[in-house]
Amino acid sequence: MSDWPTTFESELVRLGLQPARARRLADETTQQAAESAATPAEVFGPAHLYARHLVAELRTPSPRTRYEAGPVMLSLTGVSKRYRRRTVLRDVNLSVRGGEVAAIVGANGCGKSTLLRICAGLTRPSGGTVKRTRRVGFVPQDGGTAGWLTAEEHFTLFGSAAGMVPGRARSTGVHLATRLAWRPTRQQRAQQMSGGTRQKLNLVLGELHAPDLLLLDEPYQGFDQGSYVDFWQQVLAWRDAGRAVVVVTHLLHDLQNVDHVLDLGASA
Numbered sequence: 001m002s003d004w005p006t007t008f009e010s011e012l013v014r015l016g017l018q019p020a021r022a023r024r025l026a027d028e029t030t031q032q033a034a035e036s037a038a039t040p041a042e043v044f045g046p047a048h049l050y051a052r053h054l055v056a057e058l059r060t061p062s063p064r065t066r067y068e069a070g071p072v073m074l075s076l077t078g079v080s081k082r083y084r085r086r087t088v089l090r091d092v093n094l095s096v097r098g099g100e101v102a103a104i105v106g107a108n109g110c111g112k113s114t115l116l117r118i119c120a121g122l123t124r125p126s127g128g129t130v131k132r133t134r135r136v137g138f139v140p141q142d143g144g145t146a147g148w149l150t151a152e153e154h155f156t157l158f159g160s161a162a163g164m165v166p167g168r169a170r171s172t173g174v175h176l177a178t179r180l181a182w183r184p185t186r187q188q189r190a191q192q193m194s195g196g197t198r199q200k201l202n203l204v205l206g207e208l209h210a211p212d213l214l215l216l217d218e219p220y221q222g223f224d225q226g227s228y229v230d231f232w233q234q235v236l237a238w239r240d241a242g243r244a245v246v247v248v249t250h251l252l253h254d255l256q257n258v259d260h261v262l263d264l265g266a267s268a
């Protein structure tokens, strides 16, 4: 009897996926299970059933025609990035409007974080054009918080950079935290928080100044199942409020919620 990844991959091919894509999905799924310290069967159930579920999801058009797309908040045209002689990104195009969610997917090292940093204006592209709205919130994959500061101190510090008075920054931060089912305590410093709670802090900081465009780099690492569901509800709430959201993700079941999928493919 073949093992779970092999069965999963061959079922994906049997259901019509390109062999290279099926291989990549099998690798990513195995990796996700490993990150949960479990076997793929424990996380996803029987391989052939999960393959069918996944293919059905990938083929289901986004259910949302309810929300009118707004103005373009982010536009990438022919974007490329080289590090020395190595080309990481080549001719990337993406347009995201207010009221839309885009996912950037692809193998480890294919350039997802690099592209998101280019979207945020933190990394300069080697070629192409980037146009973005002025109010941008960026949530990095890790880092982004200062270990010795409490949540409220983060709110006032980041808020002041965005021109908010301390009281308003604090109350906005606490309010946004409750939407992620998190109640910051006064004394706890970031270095004492769990990884998932620190990520919630990162998310709140990214949203504190009410940006029109949110750029999120795998923002749910360390989240438990409930927090993960809260996070996606939050993404949909941002979308419904007319914001544009770009999420780097390797969790394939996220894709049912998005309007655009930018697949950067295999490792560069």
Ligand SMILES: Nc1ncnc2c1ncn2[C@@H]1O[C@H](COP(=O)(O)OP(=O)(O)OP(=O)(O)O)[C@@H](O)[C@H]1O
Pocket (backbone or CB within 6 Å): 083, 088, 106, 107, 108, 109, 110, 111, 112, 113, 114, 115, 268
């Ligand atoms: N500042 C840099 N200088 C040189 N190479 C870099 C730099 N930043 C990233 N790279 C390289 O560019 C490639 C893409 O990195 P990036 O972090 O964007 O990939 P990724 O798709 O986000 O990866 P992962 O899924 O593992 O987070 C990698 O090979 C990385 O080593």
